Amino acid sequence: MKNNYLAQFFGKSQNYTDIPNRLYAEYNVKKGLRNEDGTGVRIGLTKVSDVVGYTQKEGKKEDAPGDLYYRGYSIRDLIANKQPTHGYEEICFLLLFGYLPKKEELSRFCDVLKEMYELPYEFLETNILRTPAKNLMNKLQQAVLALYNYDDEPDDIDEYKTLIKGVNLIAKMPSIICYEYVSKMHYFNRQSLVLHYPKKEYSIAENILYMLREDRKFTEKEANLLDVLLMLHADHGGGNNSTFTNVVISSTGTDIYSTICGSIGSLKGPRHGGANIKVSEMMDQVISEVGYTADRKAVKAVIRKITGKELYDRTGLVYGFGHAVYTISDPRAELLRDVCENVAKEQGKTKEFAFYKLFEDCVKEVIKEDKGRNIPTNVDYYSGFAYDMLRIPRELYTPLFVTSRLVGWLAHNIENKLYDGRIMRPATKYVGENVEFVKADER
Numbered sequence: 001m002k003n004n005y006l007a008q009f010f011g012k013s014q015n016y017t018d019i020p021n022r023l024y025a026e027y028n029v030k031k032g033l034r035n036e037d038g039t040g041v042r043i044g045l046t047k048v049s050d051v052v053g054y055t056q057k058e059g060k061k062e063d064a065p066g067d068l069y070y071r072g073y074s075i076r077d078l079i080a081n082k083q084p085t086h087g088y089e090e091i092c093f094l095l096l097f098g099y100l101p102k103k104e105e106l107s108r109f110c111d112v113l114k115e116m117y118e119l120p121y122e123f124l125e126t127n128i129l130r131t132p133a134k135n136l137m138n139k140l141q142q143a144v145l146a147l148y149n150y151d152d153e154p155d156d157i158d159e160y161k162t163l164i165k166g167v168n169l170i171a172k173m174p175s176i177i178c179y180e181y182v183s184k185m186h187y188f189n190r191q192s193l194v195l196h197y198p199k200k201e202y203s204i205a206e207n208i209l210y211m212l213r214e215d216r217k218f219t220e221k222e223a224n225l226l227d228v229l230l231m232l233h234a235d236h237g238g239g240n241n242s243t244f245t246n247v248v249i250s251s252t253g254t255d256i257y258s259t260i261c262g263s264i265g266s267l268k269g270p271r272h273g274g275a276n277i278k279v280s281e282m283m284d285q286v287i288s289e290v291g292y293t294a295d296r297k298a299v300k301a302v303i304r305k306i307t308g309k310e311l312y313d314r315t316g317l318v319y320g321f322g323h324a325v326y327t328i329s330d331p332r333a334e335l336l337r338d339v340c341e342n343v344a345k346e347q348g349k350t351k352e353f354a355f356y357k358l359f360e361d362c363v364k365e366v367i368k369e370d371k372g373r374n375i376p377t378n379v380d381y382y383s384g385f386a387y388d389m390l391r392i393p394r395e396l397y398t399p400l401f402v403t404s405r406l407v408g409w410l411a412h413n414i415e416n417k418l419y420d421g422r423i424m425r426p427a428t429k430y431v432g433e434n435v436e437f438v439k440a441d442e443r
Contacts, residue, residue, distance in 0.1 A: 019431060027429045037061045040239050040324070044247070044420070047071065048095060048411045051237040053325035063327035066376065070235060071098050079228060079335050084220075086110055086203045088230035088404070092170060095235055095411040096163065110203075116171035117198040117207070120150040124195075128179045132187035136180050136399050137268040141261045143176050144169065148257040155255050159417050165256045166410035173406060174204055177399040178211040184395075205230055208400070212392065221346050225386055228339045232332040232379060233401055235408030237325075242266040242273065246409040247416045251424040256413065263409050264402055273401045277394050279320040280384035282312045283359075292355040299362045307370065320381030321363050332379035340386050347389055356385055 024031055033041045039054070039061055050069040055062050068075040071094050083090050086106065093101045093109050101109060127146045133139035148154045151165065175198055186193040194214050198207045205227035209218040238244065242263040249259040267273035289311070290298045305311035306318050323330055337357070344353035360377050367375045387397055 023431050027431070029429060038324075042239075043244065044238050044416070046238040046412065046415060047098070048415055049235040049237050049408070051239075051325050053323065054327045063374065066323075066326040066329045066331050068236070068331050070094055073100070075232065075331055076335065079231060082227070082231065085206060085223065085227065087224075087227045088204055088234065089113060091231050091234045092167075092407045095407050096167075096414075113167065113171045113204070114200040116168045117175065117200065119172055119175055120147075123147075123150065124175075124179055128176070129183050129193075132183040133180070134184070134188065136177065136184065136395050137264060137402075139180050139184075140177065140399055140402060141264050143180065144257055144261050144264065147172070148255065151257075154257065157250075157253060157255065157417065159414050162256050162414055162417065163410070166260075166406070166413070169256075169260060170403075170406050170410070171204075173403045174198065174208045175211065177396060177403060178208065180399070181212070181393065181396055203227065204403075208403070209390065212396075219346065221343050222390055225339050225343050226390055228336065229383060229386055229400070230404040232336060233383075233404035235405070235411065238412050240272070241269075242405065243409055243412050247412055248424045250413045250416060251420070251422065253423075256410075259413060260406065260409060263405075267398060267402055267405065273398045273405075275319060275378075276380040276384045276387070276397050276401075278313075279380050280388065280394060280397075282306070282319050283356075283384065285312050286359065287355070292351050294354070294358065296358065296362060299359055300366055303359075303363055303366045304370070307366065318363050318367075320384075321367070321375050321377055323376055323378045326376045326378065328374060329376050330378045333377040333382055336379060336382040336386060337377075340382050340389070343386070343389050349389060353385075356382070 023029075030041045033043065035041060037060075039056075048071065050072075052067045052069070053064065055064045070078060070091060073094070078091065078094075079087075083106070089110050090101065090106055092113075093106060123146070127143055128139075131139075131142075133142070147169070153161065154165075179195065182191075182193060182195065185191040196211045196216055198211060202210055203223070206218070206223045208226060209223060210216050236243070238247065245266040246259045246263040249262045250256075270278055286302055286306075289302050289305075293299065302311065303318065307316050309316045340356075341353055344350050360381065364375060364377075367373060384394075384397070387394070387400070392400065
């Protein structure tokens with residue numbers, strides 16, 4: 001009843017609040033902080049990472065093969081030469097300190113992380129087990145804010161203190177997301193509650209698999225796949241929505257817990273961190289329609305059902321394809337594809353992998369044939385398949401993204417503190433009319 005009552009006013013309000021599209025052009029306002037050619041409006045300078053998806057020649061945007069650089073190093077080289085078990089930890093060191101560590105430096109950094117694995121006394125019981133939540137991302141925000149109360153100086157935003165607090169969050173996040181999940185499944189789905197505490201001899205990737213699985217067993221290739229996923233998602237430039245959100249909030253002078261909480265809220269959205277779930281759901285329907293077929297005609301037909309708004313969510317979008325920056329290729333998708341193939345062979349899922357590869361090829365052909373343009377596969381396409389092989393529940397896809405991206409948020413947060421320091425205050429243009437006030441009894 002209340003909603004219907006408010007709906008009357010909301011419908012009427014459209015007559016007063018409409019902003020015509022022509023005004024955006026008239027006042028040179030960039031919708032979504034994007035230029036007319038789709039490139040992003042520059043909002044800062046960074047040395048943390050770079051996303052390369054196109055070139056600009058004589059002011060015109062031109063498609064180009066994609067690459068991702070962490071502190072100047074190509075992600076391709078970093079993955080090709082990754083540490084056997086602590087690749088993500090090496091990336092954390094690189095993003096935070098600006099250079100690749102020597103073996104003893106990485107070992108000491110890992111020791112610091114491992115000493116921070118454990119949650120504060122009674123934190124698990126008080127803040128997770130006693131208050132399970134239906135949505136893990138919302139619960140994750142609560143848990144991060146709760147850690148504020150366990151910090152002796154939570155509002156100290158000194159750059160070094162921010163680093164310590166941020167590294168502490170990185171170390172504890174695997175335990176938090178795993179415990180949140182099992183708590184939810186116990187409370188709402190009446191499943192047995194099985195808890196495993198993190199092991200100091202394990203990397204972050206190994207501990208996630210160890211804590212999630214009841215038998216606590218995993219293979220080296222499985223741990224390597226999750227390690228690669230964490231590496232690929234660790235950062236994506238200063239302009240992605242959740243990192244920008246973090247820096248905007250941080251610029252007010254607030255604490256690191258509040259900024260991370262804001263970034264988590266941003267990453268929850270299906271247009272950002274939740275996209276790989278959409279891919280998995282879409283592929284469920286595709287496979288239910290055609291199975292793991294090798295028939296290209298059948299695959300193209302089901303793709304055209306999706307683009308024709310007849311299948312899945314009827315938006316016409318083929319999730320896992322296209323990107324805001326990458327034009328020809330997403331390097332993360334290419335790298336992840338290769339690692340997925342290795343694990344698929346180990347698990348006897350070569351048929352499933354072959355279908356994903358065929359579907360990928362067919363999507364590109366259909367878009368080229370029907371719309372006359374190239375479209376890249378993005379990292380979300382294979383990340384869902386990777387998580388499925390790792391037996392990771394879909395509800396944890398986005399919390400795992402948080403676990404990985406925390407270091408990127410932290411690196412940009414500290415960089416902005418060091419080299420900018422001003423509150424972010426972009427301008428908007430008022431395009432409404434000024435009106436004379438009318439007393440209540442005269443309206």
